[in-house]
Amino acid sequence: GENVEQHPSTLSVQEGDSAVIKCTYSDSASNYFPWYKQELGKRPQLIIDIRSNVGEKKDQRIAVTLNKTAKHFSLHITETQPEDSAVYFCASTGGSYIPTFGRGTSLIVHP
Amino acid sequence: ETGVTQTPRHLVMGMTNKKSLKCEQHLGHNAMYWYKQSAKKPLELMFVYNFKEQTENNSVPSRFSPECPNSSHLFLHLHTLQPEDSALYLCASSQDPGLAGTDTQYFGPGTRLTVL
Numbered sequence: 001g002e003n004v005e006q007h008p009s010t011l012s013v014q015e016g017d018s019a020v021i022k023c024t025y026s027d028s029a030s031n032y033f034p035w036y037k038q039e040l041g042k043r044p045q046l047i048i049d050i051r052s053n054v055g056e057k058k059d060q061r062i063a064v065t066l067n068k069t070a071k072h073f074s075l076h077i078t079e080t081q082p083e084d085s086a087v088y089f090c091a092s093t094g095g096s097y098i099p100t101f102g103r104g105t106s107l108i109v110h111p
Numbered sequence: 112e113t114g115v116t117q118t119p120r121h122l123v124m125g126m127t128n129k130k131s132l133k134c135e136q137h138l139g140h141n142a143m144y145w146y147k148q149s150a151k152k153p154l155e156l157m158f159v160y161n162f163k164e165q166t167e168n169n170s171v172p173s174r175f176s177p178e179c180p181n182s183s184h185l186f187l188h189l190h191t192l193q194p195e196d197s198a199l200y201l202c203a204s205s206q207d208p209g210l211a212g213t214d215t216q217y218f219g220p221g222t223r224l225t226v227l
Contacts, residue, residue, distance in 0.1 A: 032214045043115075043201065043218040044154075089154060097208035098167060099216065101154040 002027040004092050006102025014110050019080050021105045023090035024072040030094035033066060033073045038104075039086045047088075048075070080109045114138045115219035117202050123225045124192065132187040132222045134202030142205045143185040144216065145177060149198035160185060161208060192226045199223050 003026040013019050023033075034049035050057045050064045050073065057064050061080075066073040077084055087106050091099040115136045124130050136143065145157040159167035160179040174196075176188040185202055202219040 034215060036216075036218075043220050044216075045218070046215050049215065087153075093208075093214050097214070098156065098159060099214070101156075104153040 001096070002030060002092055002094050002100040004090060004100045004102045006090050006105060008105060009103065010106045010108070012108045012110065013080055015080060015082060017080055019077045019084070019107055019109075021075045021088055021090070021107070022072060023074070023092070023102050024070075025092040025094075025100075026071065027092065027094040028071065030071075030092045032093040032099075033064070034091050034093075034099070035062075035064060035075050036089045036091065036101075037086045038089065044089060077107075080107075082109050082111050085109045115202060115204055115217050117200075117219035117222050119222060120220060121223045121225075123227065124189070125227050126192060126194070128192075129188070129190040131189065132200055132202075132224075134185040134187075134219055136183055136185075136202075136204040136217070136219075138204060138206075138217060140204040140217070141182050141207045143179060143182070144203040144205075145185065145187055146201040146203065147198045148201055148221070154201075158187075159208075189224075192224075194226050197224055197226045 006023045031052040036044040037047045038044040048064050050066050061078050063076045087104045089104050090102040093099045118133045142161045147155045156169050157171045158177040163179050178186040199221045201221045203216040205216045
């Protein structure tokens with residue numbers, strides 16, 4: 001089955017800095033890669049996603065890049081703000097159509 | 112925020128109790144999921160139902176019993192649980208796994224379960 005590795009497990013940045021979270025996957029048939037944000041005490045919510053026919057996607061301060069050859073994808077957050085503090089999960093969906101989630105990254109943005 | 116609802120939001124039960132968790136989705140989706148979220152294993156898939164049929168049982172102990180009477184409702188029946196079953200139980204739905212553009216999962220707020 002699919003295996004998703006996510007790094008780092010914790011990321012601490014100063015407000016205004018950029019943050020990058022990386023994930024690798026194992027199933028070459030995977031074709032959909034969403035990112036979810038889970039604030040403390042709240043549900044995970046989709047913030048951005050990318051499909052295998054696209055190399056990069058951007059939505060205001062967040063962007064996702066995908067390298068199919070290397071089987072890795074990354075979340076980039078620029079100009080971080082305290083409200084970006086949360087746990088971020090990557091996921092990979094392949095031939096089974098069931099997403100496999102990474103273990104999560106706890107992002108802490110210091111004012 | 113009201114697309115997927117779960118009740119109860121908090122539950123404390125003894126190891127000999129029987130209780131049920133309920134999930135309801137108002138999005139017209141065809142697939143529903145149960146996840147367990149704990150500190151040690153952040154998001155563990157438990158069960159998947161697609162068009163009311165169970166398509167995935169991720170080696171879950173039999174003390175957890177799912178039920179999906181229709182595409183909008185999903186239950187998780189609990190009996191003789193163990194303290195290590197204490198966790199946040201999240202329900203999710205998606206429109207139709209496998210169709211491009213419909214893979215996004217929408218999560219409910221979760222039930223915080225404590226087993227004494």
